Amino acid sequence: MGRFSLLALGTAAVVAAGLLVSAGSAVAAGPSAAFRKVSDWGTGFSGEYTVLNSGSTTLSGWKVEFDLPAGSAIGSFWDAAMTQVGGHFTFTDKGWNGTLAPGQSASFGFNGAPGGATAVPSGCKLNGKACDGTTPEDAVAPSVPQNVRSTAKTANTVSLAWNASTDNVGVTGYEVYRGGLPAATVTGTTATVEGLAPDTSFTFTVRAKDAAGNLSAASAAVVVKTDAGGQPPAGWHPSYLSVGTVYEPFDGTDRFFTKVKPRFPAGKNVDYGYLYLNGGQQIGEWKSRAERLAGKSKANGLTPVFVVYAMGGNSDQPSVMWSNLQSPSYVNQVFGGLKEIAQTATNIMGSGKVGYVIEPDTLGYLLQQYAAGYGGDPDRMPAATSGAYDSGALVRGVDPDFPNTLTGFVKAMNHSLKKHTPNSFLGWQLNLWAASGAPGNGIVHSTEAFGFEAGKQRIVDNARANAGFALKAGVGYAAEFVSIDKYGLDAMCAEPSLAADPARATWFWNNDLWNNYLLFAKTLKQTLSLPVVLWQVPVGHINGTTRPSPAEYNASGTFPALPNESQRCEDSASTFFFGDTFTATGGRLEYFTRNEWRDPKLTVSGSTVTWGSHFQEAADAGVVSILMGAGVGTATRGVPQPANTPAVPVDAPTDGYYWITRVQEYYANPVPVG
Incomplete structure (x- = not known):
């Protein structure tokens, strides 16, 4: 965990030799923060702050802010999250180092420039108080908000009001909770919660807060049922749990769909084909990709789905994504590009639907890397939403006035795509890895790391943390679903x-x-009241299948084993969702027959293992579609894609037609969804 240390220091901070600034007195009245210059090389310096809890109660989170002289800068930093406004710098804990019992401390550091005495921080504050810890601590919480009531509602919104709270110093705002999760932060005594499902009952409470961060107890709950009708629009997905595929359409895919079409049940086909819109320099390719995906999808009977991967600039680096989010010119470019592809796809599809999976990894990186610096509140996290208006995608005075915050950006993205693609459906992608509390190999492995029941609870808590941040960020605004992936590669x-x-x-x-994965999806559905679309789910299967192959796909009547080489790799996704009977021995047999869930669809006879189809269980968890085919070039291909190996014909998949065969079998009797 880097350079963080948790030290039991008694009543005084022990600080190593060096320049000490804003040192607390030996017996501070409350928590304190002390700075020392670790080293100075003339053109730069290395500094460290130590936060010491000299109080008598546990400190649950810390924020250190200070000023540096004009021209100073901070480069690298560690064991804290940093934000900067001019020469004012704010560092907040990383979550794992934020809770300090009395007498404990945590340290964070940074490298700065220029060097010398002029670089010494000034005006230090710890959680809004002087860093020497002598400021009397406000420990009195505001009174509980009274008379919480609904003042208006629609199919997708609920407006609330309440009587003002009182405080010994002063009330600074209110937190509105939906089902126990933060839904809005306001300074007044009214709020409107958006992105709600129609004809559904929701429970709301309100808590008041003061400048010291003290929160009142929750108000009495009010239950409000939204009106019927409204979003999501009828018919955006079929009446059954549908299947889609990654789809980079070229000539080979045309021949492929012509070949496999006769084996589909009458009137059925793969429902969706998805394609990536990467950011950065690739924004210039968006229009041609939109033309290709929409045109080929319409010709082959698929609904096009664009995966908008813009804010990372095609870099997969959180710092690049964060920088782009703050750049009006970059946001301008993205929204201008999205307006063009939306109009292009609409012109081709006519009255046909167009789908969007929005910004995979973006909310995950923001929650994981930056949210702590803003109290976990997306309403406080900056974003250059103004760029959307500068691009012409949104018009000031005509479209809603979305603020320059993360929540404003999310809503602006949804609104713009809806505006320029009238027959669209959309949802933001969330991440299994974004929230804390997972073992090193991922949250899905929690039942192995923490025990079965404790692990399941860990999964639920993690999904609720992801959903809570997304809810407050506005993902439900004009959206039909949320999405989670598995991984960009077959296992x-x-x-x-x-x-x-x-x-x-x-x-x-x-x-x-x-x-466990379906438990995560179910928790998202329950928390957000939005259906779930599984995306980027690999198509590989477990070797040893006993299922016969249609002769027109494999003359031998059997599916070839996947050799676990590039584009021909095993995964268990197809086996789990479609169901299969396969043989296994040794460690594979032991592993694939484990059944702590006591799943009746798993049976074993000697070395023969059967996993039944789990489409019904997916539907019960709130899943309405599974978009399969991983995103990395070496992944197994259920349909032909560019860059196939020379040994595979351009019109053939790399899995020996296993995936498309299973889709065709499933579509003979698909699982209904609500």
């Missing part, structure tokens, strides 16, 4: 050396882990 493309010992693999999930 054994990621870890081919572990094929014989899958229990050591991170991504080669057994039946229990897939049920």
Whole structure:
């Protein structure tokens, strides 16, 4: 965990030799923060702050802010999250180092420039008080808000009001909770919660807060049922749990769909084809990609789905994404590009639907890397939403006035896509890894790391943390769904050396882990009141299948084993969702027959293992569609894609037609969804 240390220091901070600034007195009245210059090389310096809890109660989170002289800068930093406004710098804990019992301390550091005495921080504050710890602590919480009531509602919104609270110093705002999760932060005594499902009852409470961060107890709950009708629009997904595929359309895919079409049940086909819109320099390719995906999808009977991967600039670096989010010119470019692809796709599809999976990883990185610096509140996290208006995608005075915050940006993105694609459906992608509390190999493995029941609770808590941040960020505004992925690669493309010992693999999930995954999805559905679309789910299957192949796909009547080489790798996704009977021995047999969930669809006879289809369980968890095919170039391909290996014909998939065969079998009797 980097350079963080938790020290039991008694009543005084022990600070190593060096320049000490804003040192607390030996017996401070409350928590204190002390600075020392660790080293100075003339053109720069290394500094460290130590936060000491000299109080008598546990400190649950810290924020250190200070000023540096004009021209100073901070480069790298560690064990804290940093934000900067001019020469004012704010550092907040990373979560794992934020809770300090009496007498404990935590340290964070940074490298700055210029060097010398002029670089010494000034005006230090710890949690809004002087860093020497002598400021009397406000420990009195405001009174509980009274008379919480609904003043208006629609199919998708509820407006609330309440009587003002009182405080010994002063009330600074109110937190509105929906079902126990933060839904809005306001300074007045009214709020409107958006993005709600129609014809659904929701429970709201309100808590008052003061400048010291003291929160009142929750108000009495008020239950409000939204009106019927409104979003989501009828018919954005089929009446059954549908299936889609990654789809980079070129000539080979045309021939592929022509070949497989006769084996589909009458009137059925793969429902969706998805394609990536990467940011950065690739924004210039968006229009041609929109033309290709919409045109080929319409020709082959698919609904196009664009995966908007813009804010990371095609870098997969949180710092780049964060920088782009603050750049009006970059946001201008993104919204201008999205307006163009939306109009292009609409012109091609006519009255047909167009889908969007929005910004995979963006909210995950923001929650993981930056939210702590803003109290976990997306309403306080800055974003250059103004760029959306500068691009012409939104018009000031005509479209809603979305603020320059993360929440404003999310709502502006949803509104713009809806505006320029009238027949669209959309949802933001959330991440399994974004919230804290997971073991090193991921939250889905919690039942292995913490015990079965404790692990399931860990999964629920993690999903609720993800959903709570997303809820407050406005993902439900004009949206039809939320999305989660599995991974951008088939399991054994990621870890081919572990094929014989899958229990050591991170991504080669057994039946229990897939049920954990559905528990995560179910919790998102329950928390956000939005259906779930599974996206980027690999198409690979477990070797040893006993299922016969149609002769037109494989003359031998059998599916070839996947050798766990590039584009031909095992995964267990298809086996779990479609169901299969396969043979296994040794460690594979032991691992794939584990059944802590006591799943009746898992049976064993000697070395023969059967996993039943789990589409019904997915539907019960709130899943309405599964978009399959991982995003990395070496992934197994259920439909032909560019960059196939020379040994595979351009019109053939790399899995020996296993995935498309299973889709066709499933579509003979698909699972209904509500």
